[in-house]
Amino acid sequence: MIYPIVAVGDPVLKTRAKDLPADFSPAELHQLVQDMFETMYSAHGVGLAAPQVGKAVRLFVIDSGPMVTPDEDDEPSDEAPEPAVKRAFINPRMVSETGEEWGFEEGCLSIPGIRELVHRCPDIVLRYEDENRQVHEEGFSGMTARIIQHEYDHLEGVLFTDKLSAFKKQLLKGKLARISKGDVHHEYRMKFPVGAGRR
Numbered sequence: 001m002i003y004p005i006v007a008v009g010d011p012v013l014k015t016r017a018k019d020l021p022a023d024f025s026p027a028e029l030h031q032l033v034q035d036m037f038e039t040m041y042s043a044h045g046v047g048l049a050a051p052q053v054g055k056a057v058r059l060f061v062i063d064s065g066p067m068v069t070p071d072e073d074d075e076p077s078d079e080a081p082e083p084a085v086k087r088a089f090i091n092p093r094m095v096s097e098t099g100e101e102w103g104f105e106e107g108c109l110s111i112p113g114i115r116e117l118v119h120r121c122p123d124i125v126l127r128y129e130d131e132n133r134q135v136h137e138e139g140f141s142g143m144t145a146r147i148i149q150h151e152y153d154h155l156e157g158v159l160f161t162d163k164l165s166a167f168k169k170q171l172l173k174g175k176l177a178r179i180s181k182g183d184v185h186h187e188y189r190m191k192f193p194v195g196a197g198r199r
Contacts, residue, residue, distance in 0.1 A: 001033070001035045001038065002038055002039050002189060003035060003036075003039045003054070003189070003190040004043050004053075004189040005039065005043060005048075005052050005053065005109045005110060005188060005189065005190050006051070006052055006053065006054050006110055006188035006190075006191050006192055007110055007111075007179055007182070007184075007190050007191065007192045007193065008108075008110050008111045008159065008161075008176050008179050008180050009176070009177075009179070009180025009181075009182055009192070009193040010099060010170050010191070010192075010193045011056075011152070012051050012054055012055075012056055012178075013051055013110060013150060013154070013157070014038035014157045014159075015051065015056050015157050016050075016155070016157045017050065017051055017056045017057050017058045017059075017154055017156075017157075018056060018057055018058065018151075018156040019057070019058050019091045020057045020059055020090055020091055020135075023131070024132075025118070026132075026168065027129040028157070029064040029090075029131060030087050030131060031061070031114075032050075032171070033059075033061060033088045033131055034089070035053075036050070036053065036060075036061045036088075037050050037061050037063070037088075037136060037153045039053060039177075040061060040063070040109075041063075042186035042188055042189075043109050043175075043187075044187075044188075045109045046062060046063055046064060046065075046066055046067050046147055046154040047060060047061065047062040047063075047147045047150060048060060048062075048109065048149040048151070048180055049150075049151045049154030050154075050155075051154050051155065051157075052109060052110050052154060054190075054191065058090065058092060058155050059088065059089070059091075060088075060151035060155065061087070061088045061089070061146060061151075061159065062085060062086070062087060062089070062144070062147050062151060063084070063086040064082075064084050064085045064086075064143055064144040064147050065086065066085070067144075068081065068082040068084050068142070068143050068144065069081070069121060080140070081146060082142045082143060083144075084104045084144075085140070085144045087126040087129065087130070088129060088131050089126070089129075089151075090130065090131070090133070091128065091129050091177075092126050092127065092128035092148075092155070093126070093127045093128070093154060094103060094124065094125075094126060094149075094152060095124075095126060095127050095137065096119055096122075096123075096124065097121040097123070097124050097149070098122075098123045098124075099122040099123045100121075100122070100188070101120060101121055101122075102119065102120070102122055103117045103118065103119045104117070104118065104143075104146060104180045105117055106118045106146075106150060106159075106160045106163075107120075108150070108159065108160055109188070110148050110159070111159065111160075111161065111176070111179060112179065112184050112185070113175070113179070113184055113185065113186075113189075114161070114172065114175060114176075116160065116161065116164055116168065116172075116180075117157045118150075118160050118163050118164075119163075120145070120146050120149050120150075121145070121149075122141055122142060123139065123140075123141045123145060124139065124140050124145045124149060125137065125138070125139045125140075125150060126138060126140065126152075133134055161176065167171065180191075180192060180193050
């Protein structure tokens with residue numbers, strides 16, 4: 001099942017998500033994870049958090065492959081390629097974020113048409129549960145760490161635009177208001193806040 005992606009302006013995106021309870025049905029969890037991957041791929045995303053499909057629970061999925069797999073046209077590099085990670089993260093907790101922050105232009109499926117430079121730490125340690133509710137504590141780096149940090153922010157009620165300077169936020173205010181009303185080009189199903197135009 002492909003969910004519509006919730007647009008900026010919906011309160012669910014500014015709400016801190018709650019833990020997925022231990023007694024949550026394993027079959028329902030598996031289905032939700034599959035549906036979120038399907039929704040993410042249909043929108044050509046590399047990460048998707050449950051609040052973006054209207055569910056305020058601590059769950060996100062990522063597939064960093066498109067971001068870390070070199071294109072055939074890329075120049076050869078001496079550095080080992082970053083491994084691709086495709087995974088669901090349940091009830092994650094950020095243990096640490098370390099290293100010198102680096103900038104990269106981020107976008108968000110809930111905010112189509114806007115990309116801005118965001119600075120994040122290159123190395124993280126995350127504690128999380130997998131789909132079988134087994135607990136892991138694992139380190140991630142580079143682009144995969146960035147994707148995880150972006151999706152983790154969603155669970156905290158934080159959008160990448162919240163990390164911009166006051167000046168940048170002011171410049172984007174009108175665009176964000178138009179997006180929340182449905183006045184935006186998008187190539188995937190979206191759900192706009194009540195009172196919005198197109199659905």
